[in-house]
Amino acid sequence: MTGGPRGHPPAALAAAVTQERPPVTANNPWRSRVSYATEPGRDHGLRRRLFADVQWTVPLVAYLAFIFAITSSRWPIGNIAIAAGLVGLAMNRRQLRIPNFLIWFAIFIGWSAIGYIRTPYPEPVWDRLVELVKVWAIVLVGVNALRSRPQIRLFTVFFLACFAFYPVRGALLNYFFYRETVAGRAVWVKIFSNPNDLAALLLLPLSMTAGILVTDRARWVKRAAQVGLAVIPMVILMTQSRGGVIALAVFIAFSIAGQWRQLRALLGARNRRRVIVAIVLVLVGVSIAAPNGVWERIAGLKHATTTADLREVDREGSARQRYEIARVAVKIIKENAVTGVGVGAYPFAHTRYARDEEFDPMAAGMRDTHDTYLNVLAESGIPGFIVFLGMVLSVGLSAERVRRRCRRESPRLAMPLDFLEIALFAFFIAGLFGSFASVTYLYIHLGFLWSCSVITERELERAHPSVPKAVVSRVTSRRVHRHAPAPNY
Numbered sequence: 001m002t003g004g005p006r007g008h009p010p011a012a013l014a015a016a017v018t019q020e021r022p023p024v025t026a027n028n029p030w031r032s033r034v035s036y037a038t039e040p041g042r043d044h045g046l047r048r049r050l051f052a053d054v055q056w057t058v059p060l061v062a063y064l065a066f067i068f069a070i071t072s073s074r075w076p077i078g079n080i081a082i083a084a085g086l087v088g089l090a091m092n093r094r095q096l097r098i099p100n101f102l103i104w105f106a107i108f109i110g111w112s113a114i115g116y117i118r119t120p121y122p123e124p125v126w127d128r129l130v131e132l133v134k135v136w137a138i139v140l141v142g143v144n145a146l147r148s149r150p151q152i153r154l155f156t157v158f159f160l161a162c163f164a165f166y167p168v169r170g171a172l173l174n175y176f177f178y179r180e181t182v183a184g185r186a187v188w189v190k191i192f193s194n195p196n197d198l199a200a201l202l203l204l205p206l207s208m209t210a211g212i213l214v215t216d217r218a219r220w221v222k223r224a225a226q227v228g229l230a231v232i233p234m235v236i237l238m239t240q241s242r243g244g245v246i247a248l249a250v251f252i253a254f255s256i257a258g259q260w261r262q263l264r265a266l267l268g269a270r271n272r273r274r275v276i277v278a279i280v281l282v283l284v285g286v287s288i289a290a291p292n293g294v295w296e297r298i299a300g301l302k303h304a305t306t307t308a309d310l311r312e313v314d315r316e317g318s319a320r321q322r323y324e325i326a327r328v329a330v331k332i333i334k335e336n337a338v339t340g341v342g343v344g345a346y347p348f349a350h351t352r353y354a355r356d357e358e359f360d361p362m363a364a365g366m367r368d369t370h371d372t373y374l375n376v377l378a379e380s381g382i383p384g385f386i387v388f389l390g391m392v393l394s395v396g397l398s399a400e401r402v403r404r405r406c407r408r409e410s411p412r413l414a415m416p417l418d419f420l421e422i423a424l425f426a427f428f429i430a431g432l433f434g435s436f437a438s439v440t441y442l443y444i445h446l447g448f449l450w451s452c453s454v455i456t457e458r459e460l461e462r463a464h465p466s467v468p469k470a471v472v473s474r475v476t477s478r479r480v481h482r483h484a485p486a487p488n489y
Contacts (some may be wrong), residue, residue, distance in 0.1 A: 054154050058088025059145035064158055068139055070440060071162040073190050083132055085141030086273060099143055099450050100398075104391035105136050105443070110341045111384045119342030121349070128438065129342025135440050139447045146451040149459070155448070156208050157221065160228065163205045167192045171235050186238035191439070196370075199236045199244020200430035203251060204445045206232045207423030210255065211416030230285065243433025247426040254422045259415055322370050324363035328354050338364040340381040344438070349378070372431030379437075388437065392428075395446045396421060399453040409464050413456050420449045 054060075062085030065272050069078040089096055109132050116125045144150055170188035174180040181187060184197040192198045209232065213225035233252075332341060332349055341349040347366040354364045370376040376385045399417055406414030424445060427436070436442055 041134060050154060050157060052221060053150040055148060055149075055151065057145060058091070059085045059141045060151060060155075062088060063142045063145040064136070064155070066141075067155075067159055067444070068162055071159075072166045079134070082141065085145070086137060089141060089144055093142070097144060098140065099395075099447075101391050101394045101446055101450060102136065102140060102143070102393055104387060105139070108380070108384060108387045109133060109136060111339075111387060112380060115339040115342045115380060115384070118339050119345055121342055121345035124344040124348060125342035128342075131438070132343065137444050138440075139443045139464055142447045144445065146448070147455070149455055151397075152452060152455060153216065156212050158451075160208055160212070160224075162206055163200045163202075164224075164228065164231075167198065167202070168231060171198060171238065172231075174239055185240045186235060193435075195239035196241045196243060196430075196434045196438070197436070199239040199241035199248065200427055200434055200436060201439070201441050202232050202236050203247055203423050203430065204441055205427050206248075206251065207419040208411055210419040214259075214415045215412065241430075241433065245431040246433075247430035250429050251422055251426040254421060254425070258418050258422065272468050296386075321362050324360045325367050326365055326374060328359055328367075329369045329371070329378050331356075332378045333374070336378065336381060338381045338383065340377070340379045343379045346375060347379050363386060368435050369435055372428065372434065372436050375435040376437045392424070392446065395450050396424060397448050402453040402460075405460060409460055412428070413459065417449075417452060417456060420445070420452060424449065431449075 009345060050056050062081045066078055066081035066085070069075055069081060109129065112125075112129055112132065116122060116129060119125045146155055167188050171186045171192070174188060175186040182193075182195055187193050187195050192201070206229070209228040213222060213229065216222060216225075233248055236248050328350055329346075332346070332353055336349075347370060350363075350367045350369075351365060353359075354367070369378060373385070376388050380388065399421055403414045403417040403421065406417065427442065427445070430436070
């Protein structure tokens with residue numbers, strides 16, 4: 001094999017780089033169109049429609065129906081959607097894919113089943129186990145339903161529309177018109193009836209809103225995303241959730257710091273100034289519209305440095321009560337370090353442990369840990385906690401690997417992944433103030449992040465095909481052999 005000119009690969013290596021890809025057929029479930037951001041020169045007049053190029057499948061329709069059911073709380077069709085999605089997967093078993101994080105999730109459920117055998121509270125543990133199995137099934141449907149960029153786009157718009165028309169609209173109407181609040185804090189219904197949960201869950205659609213704003217070229221989508229980027233932070237502030245506000249600040253700070261270099265590369269000086277002005281105006285407007293109570297609650301955190309000053313954090317005594325609840329949780333963890341008390345059984349265990357004289361009576365009753373990490377440790381033990389972290393990290397690390405490659409080869413494609421990763425990190429920051437391990441939306445976000453990273457990596461392979469490792473090793477070894485010095489006998 002002879003080498004080419006300096007700086008160019010040999011003929012075999014060049015042929016491996018430029019070899020023709022296998023044809024994409026209509027029967028291939030991976031068929032997809034490259035995202036709008038990767039085809040700047042094409043006319044997308046017709047493709048800007050929401051359903052353009054979407055390959056409709058039974059799992060996709062079932063997944064959308066499930067999202068509508070749990071977000072709107074209108075029709076009890078969640079279980080029907082799960083069953084329909086599983087039937088759709090069974091009809092096409094050859095294309096079934098099970099990500100690593102779902103394997104971790106299955107191990108977590110299995111470990112929780114062992115806890116069910118040992119728990120003194122079998123009824124709530126069984127109910128939670130059934131719910132976890134349902135969540136595993138619907139996420140399996142989701143990762144198999146979202147296989148192409150048009151499907152990702154459809155799901156994103158549909159998911160954001162569900163949040164806009166139900167939790168966000170409902171919270172705004174309750175706050176401004178019906179005056180139905182919790183001590184002046186914005187809420188809606190069901191899982192969104194807790195202001196801390198509402199604030200944390202809004203972080204996930206906020207990341208999707210930011211991602212679709214920077215990648216989608218349809219004008220109506222951009223306008224809707226711009227409105228969402230202003231309204232969602234305002235609703236989070238209206239909840240007056242300390243954890244939600246801190247997590248929102250983390251999301252904004254990391255997003256600006258992480259994306260500024262990409263924005264400088266993609267935008268001209270004039271557009272960069274307009275972006276800065278827009279960000280400042282949004283932050284100022286949201287801060288002005290936020291209720292005064294949120295700033296009082298945030299300012300009270302300065303007294304949270306010592307346990308003696310916890311009563312000064314807020315007038316309701318919430319911080320002091322959380323501290324006492326955490327003390328009870330730590331004792332439960334110490335005495336049930338292996339299998340925990342069982343998933344879903346913490347309130348029952350807390351009721352029994354909180355009767356001890358060492359705890360303040362304000363912690364008595366059926367309480368929640370108000371902390372995701374303490375909750376998982378108490379209910380699943382230390383092994384279950386490790387598996388839970390492994391599940392989350394398996395998604396985050398794989399997405400981060402793809403994002404770093406995007407930053408080198410296609411910076412615009414890296415931006416949505418960055419927003420999704422930051423939202424996941426901010427969500428677990430908020431998890432210091434609430435128990436979110438059993439929230440379905442967490443696992444939906446993990447599945448969505450995994451699907452986006454897989455599709456993005458496939459698009460990168462098509463735009464920048466990588467050289468097979470076997471070819472690279474053969475070429476490298478021959479080069480070394482050719483330029484090696486002659487042996488000295």
